[in-house]
Amino acid sequence: MAISTTHAPAGGESPGPAPRTGGTGTERRRLGALLHKLDIKGAPYAFVAPFFVIFAAFSFYPLVYTSYISLNRVELATLDVMEWVAFDNYVELWGDERFWNALANTITIGIISTVPQLLMALGIAHLLNYRMRASLFFRVASLVPYATSVGAAALVFTMIFERDFGMVNWALGSIGLDPVNWEHDKWPAQIAISTIVIWRWTGYNALLYLAAMQAIPADRYEAASLDGASRWQQFIHVTVPGIRSTIVFTIVLSTIGATQLFGEPLIFGQGPNGITGGADNQYQTLGLLLYEEGWKNYQMGRAATVAWAMFLLLILVFVVQRLIKRLRSRTS
Amino acid sequence: MKNPGLLRSKRTVAALAAAGALTLVAACGGGGESVTGGSKKDGKVTITMGLFGVMGIEETGLLERYEKENPGVDIKAEIAGDEQTYYTALQTRLAAGKGLKDIQGIEIARAKEITETQADKFADFSGMTGTDHFLPWKQSQITTSDGKVLGLGTDIGPMAVCYRKDYFEKAGLPTDREEVGKLWEGDWSKYVEVGRTFKKNFKGGKVAFTDSASGLFNAMVYGHSEQYYNEKGDLIHDKNPVVKEAWTLSSDAAEEGLTAKLRQFQPGWDPGLSNGTFATAVCPAWMLSHISEKAGDKNKGKWDVARAPKGANWGGSFLGVIEDSPVKEEAKKLVAWLTAPEQQAHIFKELGNIPSSEKALKAPDVTNAKSEYFSDAPIGQIFGAAAQEIPDKQVLGRKDGTIKDIFSQGLALVEQGTARDKAWATTMERIEKAVG
Numbered sequence: 165m166a167i168s169t170t171h172a173p174a175g176g177e178s179p180g181p182a183p184r185t186g187g188t189g190t191e192r193r194r195l196g197a198l199l200h201k202l203d204i205k206g207a208p209y210a211f212v213a214p215f216f217v218i219f220a221a222f223s224f225y226p227l228v229y230t231s232y233i234s235l236n237r238v239e240l241a242t243l244d245v246m247e248w249v250a251f252d253n254y255v256e257l258w259g260d261e262r263f264w265n266a267l268a269n270t271i272t273i274g275i276i277s278t279v280p281q282l283l284m285a286l287g288i289a290h291l292l293n294y295r296m297r298a299s300l301f302f303r304v305a306s307l308v309p310y311a312t313s314v315g316a317a318a319l320v321f322t323m324i325f326e327r328d329f330g331m332v333n334w335a336l337g338s339i340g341l342d343p344v345n346w347e348h349d350k351w352p353a354q355i356a357i358s359t360i361v362i363w364r365w366t367g368y369n370a371l372l373y374l375a376a377m378q379a380i381p382a383d384r385y386e387a388a389s390l391d392g393a394s395r396w397q398q399f400i401h402v403t404v405p406g407i408r409s410t411i412v413f414t415i416v417l418s419t420i421g422a423t424q425l426f427g428e429p430l431i432f433g434q435g436p437n438g439i440t441g442g443a444d445n446q447y448q449t450l451g452l453l454l455y456e457e458g459w460k461n462y463q464m465g466r467a468a469t470v471a472w473a474m475f476l477l478l479i480l481v482f483v484v485q486r487l488i489k490r491l492r493s494r495t496s
Numbered sequence: 497m498k499n500p501g502l503l504r505s506k507r508t509v510a511a512l513a514a515a516g517a518l519t520l521v522a523a524c525g526g527g528g529e530s531v532t533g534g535s536k537k538d539g540k541v542t543i544t545m546g547l548f549g550v551m552g553i554e555e556t557g558l559l560e561r562y563e564k565e566n567p568g569v570d571i572k573a574e575i576a577g578d579e580q581t582y583y584t585a586l587q588t589r590l591a592a593g594k595g596l597k598d599i600q601g602i603e604i605a606r607a608k609e610i611t612e613t614q615a616d617k618f619a620d621f622s623g624m625t626g627t628d629h630f631l632p633w634k635q636s637q638i639t640t641s642d643g644k645v646l647g648l649g650t651d652i653g654p655m656a657v658c659y660r661k662d663y664f665e666k667a668g669l670p671t672d673r674e675e676v677g678k679l680w681e682g683d684w685s686k687y688v689e690v691g692r693t694f695k696k697n698f699k700g701g702k703v704a705f706t707d708s709a710s711g712l713f714n715a716m717v718y719g720h721s722e723q724y725y726n727e728k729g730d731l732i733h734d735k736n737p738v739v740k741e742a743w744t745l746s747s748d749a750a751e752e753g754l755t756a757k758l759r760q761f762q763p764g765w766d767p768g769l770s771n772g773t774f775a776t777a778v779c780p781a782w783m784l785s786h787i788s789e790k791a792g793d794k795n796k797g798k799w800d801v802a803r804a805p806k807g808a809n810w811g812g813s814f815l816g817v818i819e820d821s822p823v824k825e826e827a828k829k830l831v832a833w834l835t836a837p838e839q840q841a842h843i844f845k846e847l848g849n850i851p852s853s854e855k856a857l858k859a860p861d862v863t864n865a866k867s868e869y870f871s872d873a874p875i876g877q878i879f880g881a882a883a884q885e886i887p888d889k890q891v892l893g894r895k896d897g898t899i900k901d902i903f904s905q906g907l908a909l910v911e912q913g914t915a916r917d918k919a920w921a922t923t924m925e926r927i928e929k930a931v932g
Contacts, residue, residue, distance in 0.1 A: 196686075241590065243591040243592070260929075434764070444914070459584050461929065
């Protein structure tokens, strides 16, 4: 408790053997005032500083460094040897078929996984919103997939979708259908990957919706039923408008998640084949392309370029969204 | 406020704590330890090792034995499962100069890249006494152009063909390993020819002749001294007739449905082994332990090993020592001991990794070895003979590993029905990207 006083003389005016039991009263008071001033003015900065230091070290610095690397030709083995190539990496990426392929895959997998996921979440939330037995159990159960690691989930689904001995093909066979080569064919592969994403995130979104639904006042439903609205009409005209802001929030969240899709396709493709998103790049996402350039081809410059392209794309989406919003508010 | 002083000092403590947190953050990455984690103190020596896969050094108890025979030496080994992950981490650490181990394993496909770009980071073994027992080509692969030897060899990967006797019998083919070897002696195209016969005559379910087109491709390419690079270090993957020939024959096998369209060492391959969906696999020595483990007890005695059409080498590793290690000399001594003929023979006996030491290859323990799982096949003789057939000079290139993976993917495309010319063009384009 006495830290401030015993250590104070270090900065005080009395050199030599410091009076341990305290100096004169005025000296003490002056020092106290100084500390107090420092405390009021300086402490807030000290409190927020850790965040900014961490931000600078782990976000801002990498951002700047990545942009610098992307203008160079650098290999992982020799990070200290850089060859300045200006915007060559970007020009090359623009003309690279793999980039557009990865972008298209990212978008299609994003749509296949996000749309059913949010619709299903809405339905599940609606059901969970009813009074029922063991509702807590069902709510917790719907969150369990979210708590599972990507690796474990992706691995299990990879086995389920395995060509020769997977459960899905076994089930298809038992009802007389031909087996599907889930990994190799483009759309089956993208659907399989989307399944992993849907499985993991539906429950989480359902809980978000459920929380929003419970905030809707019950008298609205009463009024609606007095007007003779059916359950379905109540859902469309009372529930959905009531949770609109939450729906927008989950759409934003899933879109960000979809652009960063990486772990699921990587594990689904197994080893080197996963890095390229299948033998034909049929499910290579932008995240995988970045990884391929950096950790398979060991070209850090080109990997950094992909990272920046992804960043710029997100900014582009944001700008377009703002523009649309402005146009809509002007027309309405 | 009864005690403003208390409040003030509380705040000061909080501010100090915040400042402390700052210094903590700043201190991250400082660290005053040696670059490799090894140390020498009061007569006690600690040596750290970074290994991958099943190199057999830890698994067969050699490290414990060394510690027992050399009191005061403490060895800490860290083993990564997958070589690709291991190598990526090693490269990052070499670049950063941090997090390295005193002894690092080096896979053959990386040897060239290490000798070309990282030679100054590794200690020199040239002239060390008692290290002249290796196969002539083995040590030259880890030697730089100015004669620095960056490591000592552990195992090599001579090839044979593993086959299912019961399936061969059902297809009316001979089952005796000598006769089977004769079927395709001297030419890989005869192996594919046997595959055609197998496909025609085999009755008894969906069984492919071989697991993958890429296994055949690798075996063919690795049998030649010039593979993807020529001696000057130029890429020749697109014009080397050897590669072209291997591609053509593997594509034939793929198009005619002789392969099970599996990817080696990936999860789909393992159930293929245990359920027996293919009759043969081109197998380097180190693959035997994987097959016996994954095919399991129920298939014991059904597998056998026959000579491959031609000698080839796939894989094998080295152990190198980091130059800046504080225990460099001790680590070099340990590496020399681990790669000595007796220890290599010991690993072979336990696991089946074929020694890279010529002396060990001639040891009775090795030449008389039989594999119980593979119908008592004399694997010592089969692989020993195959080791002699490996070309004396093998030109390695920096991106050998990556190029191999890309060719494997190209052949996977052919297996799935892409026209071979288109798959070839795609493969060439990808290699261009990968090496550029």
